[in-house]
Amino acid sequence: MDIETSPVVAHAWQLFKQNIAINQIIEHPRTMCFAAKFMDQKKVHFYSEFEHGADAMFRAAHALLDEADIVMHYNGDRFDLPRLNTEFILAGHAPPAPYKSIDLLKVVRKNFAFTSNKLAYVSERLGLAGKVKHEGHELWIKCLAGDPKAWAKMRRYNVQDVRLLEEIYEKVRPWINNHPHYGLYTGGGEDCCPNCGGLELIRQGYAHTGMGRFQRYKCRGCGTWSRSSRRDSGVGTIQTK
Numbered sequence: 080m081d082i083e084t085s086p087v088v089a090h091a092w093q094l095f096k097q098n099i100a101i102n103q104i105i106e107h108p109r110t111m112c113f114a115a116k117f118m119d120q121k122k123v124h125f126y127s128e129f130e131h132g133a134d135a136m137f138r139a140a141h142a143l144l145d146e147a148d149i150v151m152h153y154n155g156d157r158f159d160l161p162r163l164n165t166e167f168i169l170a171g172h173a174p175p176a177p178y179k180s181i182d183l184l185k186v187v188r189k190n191f192a193f194t195s196n197k198l199a200y201v202s203e204r205l206g207l208a209g210k211v212k213h214e215g216h217e218l219w220i221k222c223l224a225g226d227p228k229a230w231a232k233m234r235r236y237n238v239q240d241v242r243l244l245e246e247i248y249e250k251v252r253p254w255i256n257n258h259p260h261y262g263l264y265t266g267g268g269e270d271c272c273p274n275c276g277g278l279e280l281i282r283q284g285y286a287h288t289g290m291g292r293f294q295r296y297k298c299r300g301c302g303t304w305s306r307s308s309r310r311d312s313g314v315g316t317i318q319t320k
């Protein structure tokens with residue numbers, strides 16, 4: 080999922096090196112729209128304050144989070160999810176059902192050294208379709224003024240970012256170390272690839288830890304390394320490396 084927010088509107092006396100005091104704020108930032116999609120479904124949900132109104136938008140976001148086992152995003156741990164939670168508490172909602180979180184920005188930062196970690200840059204370097212081009216801040220101004228054409232573009236932009244997230248996820252999936260175990264959600268049990276649920280695991284080498292020696296596997300489908308939780312003799316399940 081991915082949200083788009085409005086800027087803070089505030090009185091400022093200068094352009095550079097400004098400290099804006101709280102009493103200079105004219106309009107607080109707010110979530111203008113969001114797009115979200117389930118991995119196994121084609122449909123991208125899109126809700127906006129323009130089209131649906133704030134109440135219906137946040138009820139929809141809350142319901143989708145309720146339904147999700149794992150929520151994936153780009154910088155959502157710091158931005159999108161706390162922002163949505165803020166909207167929820169302001170609208171009088173209790174928390175949505177607990178979910179696991181996969182922040183693809185954290186995955187990219189941890190594993191790679193791209194010159195920029197921005198979604199646009201990383202997706203382009205990975206050879207993915209890229210973001211919808213737009214005029215930048217002007218688009219936000221037009222949307223805030225209620226321009227339907229601008230909102231149509233915002234929708235395309237937001238929806239495309241969510242599709243892009245899924246494509247980036249497919250690329251980086253075998254690099255995710257603490258992926259919630261797929262088998263637990265698919266009902267496929269724990270003897271599958273933790274990151275994609277694949278059942279074709281190739282035995283390749285052993286992991287040695289303070290606890291002993293463990294069979295190591297590589298997923299034929301996605302390339303994730305995992306290992307058995309049972310020592311060379313014993314009973315257990317397959318874990319991320």
Ligand SMILES: [Zn+2]
Nearest residue numbers: 272275298301
């Ligand atoms: Zn896999």
